Amino acid sequence: MDELLGGHLRTLREAAATGRLPDRTELDDCRATGARAAERGVSVRALVEAALLMAESMSTAPPLPALRRTVSALMEGYENAQRSALRQEEDARREFVNDLLQGRADRLAERAEHFGLRLAETYMVAVARPAGPKADGPAPDRAAGDQVGDHVGDRAGDRAGDRAGDRAAGDGGMPARRIEEAMITRFGSHNVLIAVREGMLVCVVPGSLAVATGEFTHHVRQMFAPGWRVGLGRSHRGPGGVVTSYREGANAIELGDRLGLRAPVLKAADLLVFPVLLRDRAAIEDLVTTVLSSLLEARGGPGPLLDTLEAVFASQGNQAAAARKLGVSTRAVTYRLERIRRLTGFSPDDPTQRFTLETAVLGARLLDWPAHPLG
Structure with a gap:
């Protein structure tokens, strides 16, 4: 400690001998000492205590204002170094999560150990989107996670995208930070990884x-x-x-947006049928055209009839409940x-035909039909 505070002691001796206050260079040296x-x-307690003991042991006591300024500079340097270390840790954590979500394998296992993750185990991811549509989000047929804002493959761009995502996640990212702090407090930093990506808050847990x-x-x-939504991966x-x-x-x-689902929390396990439907687009287009195209001839268009089918299916065939959902009479x-x-x-009353109708209606929502005519 004596070696570390040597400059501090020289500054105090100079102040005791001349009565002058430390100049900028001397205070900068004290800040550097605090950082080291x-x-x-x-x-910080041990540092300040050692600095005060040095002042007490001097044969000529330094002026109190000089001692106060040097100790303050020591603490400032110490705090600045801690903040810098935290920022570096946050940047490293954010970069690691971004690389993890993009599947980049560069020293991934080694870096994971630093954050307490054992990548051989199973993990699940929750994705939260704030209210309102996601800006510059991926196109419907593109896999989520293929882009970070408009910055692809550029680490500086990735960080810029994350900062933009912080703003999209609400109030300069404050909700994201508060959620991360709360999650880490309960489950530990080795069990939770949180980052902002594409304007959404991502949480990785075992x-x-x-x-x-x-x-x-x-x-x-x-x-x-x-208006927020959470999607839970398996x-x-x-x-x-x-x-x-x-x-x-x-x-x-x-999928929740495209299907008009009202639930704020959507589990991928509950929606497995929809990727299956979209995997064979030609088949689902043929089903929608074959089963539903005649609804285009209805007076007032197919919209009210499709809404009625959706309400009836959501109500397990209960027409009274469907009427309440639609705000119309049961007779209607x-x-x-x-x-x-x-x-x-x-007919939705026939079990086989009901399945065909329901699948066709789901396909219509997925394809945004009839707003977008099928080829």
Whole structure:
């Protein structure tokens, strides 16, 4: 400690001999000393105590204003070094999560150990989107996670994209930081990785800690304005599994938008049928055209009839409940279903035909038909 505070002692001796206050250069030297103490792991209390003991041991006591300024400079340098170290750690953490979600393998396992992750285990990802549509989001047929804003493959761009995402996540990223702090306080930094990506807040947790995604959703509900959505990916093993789970969570949100689903929390496991449908676009287009195209002939267009089918299916065939959802009478629902049967030849009362109709209606929503005519 004597070697570390040698410059501080010389400054105090000079002040005691001349009565002058430390100049800028001497105070800068004290700040540098404080920074070195922080880098060596010396506590700020031990640093200040050693500096005061040095002043007490001097044969001629230095002026109190001089001692106050040097000690203040020591503490300032110490705090600046700590803040810098925290920023570097945050940058490294953000860069690691970004590389993890993009599937970049550069020293991934080694870097994961630094953050307490064991990548051979299973992980699941929760993705939270603030209220409103995502700006510059991926196109419907592109896998989520293929881009970071408009910055692809550029680490400086990645960080810029993250900062833009912080703003999209609300109030300069403050909700994101608060959620991260709350999650780490409860589950530990080795169990939680949180980052902002493409304007969405991403939370990576072990597959064995599914309760953490519920806690994450709770904090999102508390911090984000109404209109937020959370997509939950399934548990998968290894670094590639993290990427897969992230894409599942992001795609669950996108599917919820395209299907007009009202639930704020969407589980990829509950939506597995939709990627299957989209995998064979030609087949789903043929189904929609064959089953529903005759609804284009209906007076007032197909919209009210499609809405009626969706409401009936969501109500498990209960026409009274469907009528309440639609804000019409039960008689109106019955009348519309009869029109659908006459126009399409399919009845939601028949189990086989009901499945065909429901699949066709889901396909229509996925393809945004009839707003976008099918080729």
